[in-house]
Amino acid sequence: MSFGQVKQRRLSDDIVERLEAMILEGTLKAGERLPAERVLAEQFGVSRPSLREAIQKLGAKGLLVSRQGGGNYVSEGLGSMFSDPLLHLLESNPEAQRDLLEFRHTLEGSCAYYAAQRATEVDHQRLRQAFDALQDCYLRVGKVSRAEEGAADAAFHLAIAEASHNAVLLHTIRGLFDLLKRNVVTNIGGMYAQRDETREQLMRQHRELYEAIIGGHAEAAREISQRHIDYVQEVLAEVQAKELRLQRAQRRQGTADA
Numbered sequence: 001m002s003f004g005q006v007k008q009r010r011l012s013d014d015i016v017e018r019l020e021a022m023i024l025e026g027t028l029k030a031g032e033r034l035p036a037e038r039v040l041a042e043q044f045g046v047s048r049p050s051l052r053e054a055i056q057k058l059g060a061k062g063l064l065v066s067r068q069g070g071g072n073y074v075s076e077g078l079g080s081m082f083s084d085p086l087l088h089l090l091e092s093n094p095e096a097q098r099d100l101l102e103f104r105h106t107l108e109g110s111c112a113y114y115a116a117q118r119a120t121e122v123d124h125q126r127l128r129q130a131f132d133a134l135q136d137c138y139l140r141v142g143k144v145s146r147a148e149e150g151a152a153d154a155a156f157h158l159a160i161a162e163a164s165h166n167a168v169l170l171h172t173i174r175g176l177f178d179l180l181k182r183n184v185v186t187n188i189g190g191m192y193a194q195r196d197e198t199r200e201q202l203m204r205q206h207r208e209l210y211e212a213i214i215g216g217h218a219e220a221a222r223e224i225s226q227r228h229i230d231y232v233q234e235v236l237a238e239v240q241a242k243e244l245r246l247q248r249a250q251r252r253q254g255t256a257d258a
Helices: 011-024 037-044 048-060 083-093 094-118 121-139 147-162 169-173 177-194 198-214 218-257
Strands: 064-067 071-074
Touching: 011 048, 037 048, 048 064, 094 121, 094 147, 094 169, 094 177, 094 198, 094 218, 121 147, 121 198, 147 169, 147 177, 147 198, 169 177, 177 198, 177 218, 198 218
Parallel strands: none
Antiparallel strands: 064 071
16 A cells, blocks of 8 residues: 655645635725735735735635735725626616526525624624615715615624625625615615615514624514515516506607607
8 A cells, every 4th residue: 555745735835725714705806905915924924925925825726816016905896796888787677687586585584594693892893884874875865876875784684794704605695795786776766765664674574684784683684675675676576667657658648749
């Protein structure tokens, strides 16, 4: 019987493993610049040549991008699941909007469930900040843009995904972040116009979701998250039905005038 030699592990491989873990857990985000090599080498307690070798390996994997004279960055492509043209198609198509809400129903329910089980005190602080920012948007009626409200809404749900401590859920939500913002912006105008109580309902639903997660009530958090999406789907269905009736009436009027 023969045994192969045990290969000595290179220090750069340990650094690669550490940086990959930071990217996977979301500590390093897509497009984020890494600290200067000198600073990063000191933080890891390694030599700059070993660090540089690790960065080259991560670059070859497509995880990092080095810019001449501008440092090293996490690849932008890691944070985008959809191209800009596809985003435009998705946000302008009613059926695609419905599909997105169905996807969010399952995805965000799972995020809320695991966040309630796993969130740390640090996660609770980040959730509180995101929740307060969203509530502030709701309260500044007429003084906040739809884009700002959409960003705050998406940021709150991203904070929940981060608190879930599930890397796949987190990166899926991050990849959908721009689409989530556009989805909210597209929807809220029609929803507010359709039902007077919509703003108050959304405020209450997000508060209940936040409190369930902070309180560690996993099943309740999932149910509240899914009920929130159900409400959005219900109101949007009314908006779309109203729009179809209007279009039908306009076509009839056009035929009568002719």
